[in-house]
Amino acid sequence: DVKVTQSSRYLVKRTGEKVFLECVQDMDHENMFWYRQDPGLGLRLIYFSYDVKMKEKGDIPEGYSVSREKKERFSLILESASTNQTSMYLCASSSFSGAKETQYFGPGTRLLVL
Amino acid sequence: DQQVKQNSPSLSVQEGRISILNCDYTNSMFDYFLWYKKYPAEGPTFLISISSIKDKNEDGRFTVFLNKSAKHLSLHIVPSQPGDSAVYFCAASRMDSNYQLIWGAGTKLIIKP
Numbered sequence: 001d002v003k004v005t006q007s008s009r010y011l012v013k014r015t016g017e018k019v020f021l022e023c024v025q026d027m028d029h030e031n032m033f034w035y036r037q038d039p040g041l042g043l044r045l046i047y048f049s050y051d052v053k054m055k056e057k058g059d060i061p062e063g064y065s066v067s068r069e070k071k072e073r074f075s076l077i078l079e080s081a082s083t084n085q086t087s088m089y090l091c092a093s094s095s096f097s098g099a100k101e102t103q104y105f106g107p108g109t110r111l112l113v114l
Numbered sequence: 115d116q117q118v119k120q121n122s123p124s125l126s127v128q129e130g131r132i133s134i135l136n137c138d139y140t141n142s143m144f145d146y147f148l149w150y151k152k153y154p155a156e157g158p159t160f161l162i163s164i165s166s167i168k169d170k171n172e173d174g175r176f177t178v179f180l181n182k183s184a185k186h187l188s189l190h191i192v193p194s195q196p197g198d199s200a201v202y203f204c205a206a207s208r209m210d211s212n213y214q215l216i217w218g219a220g221t222k223l224i225i226k227p
Contacts (some may be wrong), residue, residue: 004157031213040123042203042217043158058214090157094213101146101207103215105157 003027004106006091012112019078021109023091031094032074033103034058034066036087043090049074081113117141118206120218128226133191135221137204140185144206148215149178149189152201161202162189191223199225 007022025032031050035043035058045058047066055066063085067075074093078085088110092103119138127133137147145166150158164171164178164187171178177190191198204218 009155040219042118042120042219043205043215044217045214048214092157101148101163101213101215102160105159107157108155110155 004091004093004104006089006106006109008109009107010110010112012114013078013081014114015082017078017081017113019081019111021076021078021089021091021111023074023076023106024072025074025091025093025104026072027093027095027104028071029093029095029104030071031096031103032068033092033094034064034074034076035090035092036060037090037108038087046076081111083113085111086113087111116219118204118216118218120202120204120221122221123219124222124224126224126226127194129196130193133189133194133198133223133225135189135191135202135204135223137187137189137218138185139187139206141206141208141216142182142185143208143210144216145209146207146213147178147180147187148205148207149176150203150205152203152220158203194223194225196225196227199223 004025033048034046049068065077091106094103148163149161152158180187201220205215207213
């Protein structure tokens with residue numbers, strides 16, 4: 001079974017703080033994704049990566065950056081947290097082989113920015 | 115501009131009856147459509163998918179129907195069970211966009227005992 005883990009389930013941060021969200025997958029997947037989920041808006045793609053040290057902007061990259069130094073780990077960074085970044089953050093991974101379109105998700109991190 | 119739309123924010127169905135969740139899309143270039151299920155405080159889990167070259171895919175109690183001319187797909191759950199209460203997301207992907215997923219807003223399904 002694919003396992004995607006996220007470093008924290010719940011986080012509370014103050015405006016202006018730098019926030020790190022970590023994601024690790026154990027299935028040697030090439031692709032990794034960061035989404036945020038907000039009520040009524042579905043999942044919106046922040047950044048994705050198809051390989052180590054590679055990153056591509058998604059639909060809403062502003063205020064975020066990412067890092068992928070190892071294949072299994074994909075980090076999301078909020079350089080200076082703001083209240084409008086309060087959300088559920090979901091990490092996912094997928095493979096170039098097999099069911100390429102199927103993404104596997106971690107449990108999510110609920111971030112509250114005060 | 116939402117390319118994938120789920121127009122019903124919520125749906126309530128009696129246990130044992132059929133649940134039908136709907137999804138519309140605007141981009142005729144989508145190759146694959148997927149349904150994900152999400153419980154509160156958990157990540158979405160893959161449920162069932164369908165290729166754009168098919169019109170039906172079945173997996174146990176779950177069947178997805180695709181009507182390409184209407185750009186519409188639906189998920190049927192028969193019979194509905196209490197454990198099916200969750201938010202259901204419809205998603206679509208394109209091979210030429212490296213299988214990135216475009217997501218609908220989700221439909222909350224409530225199964226009444």
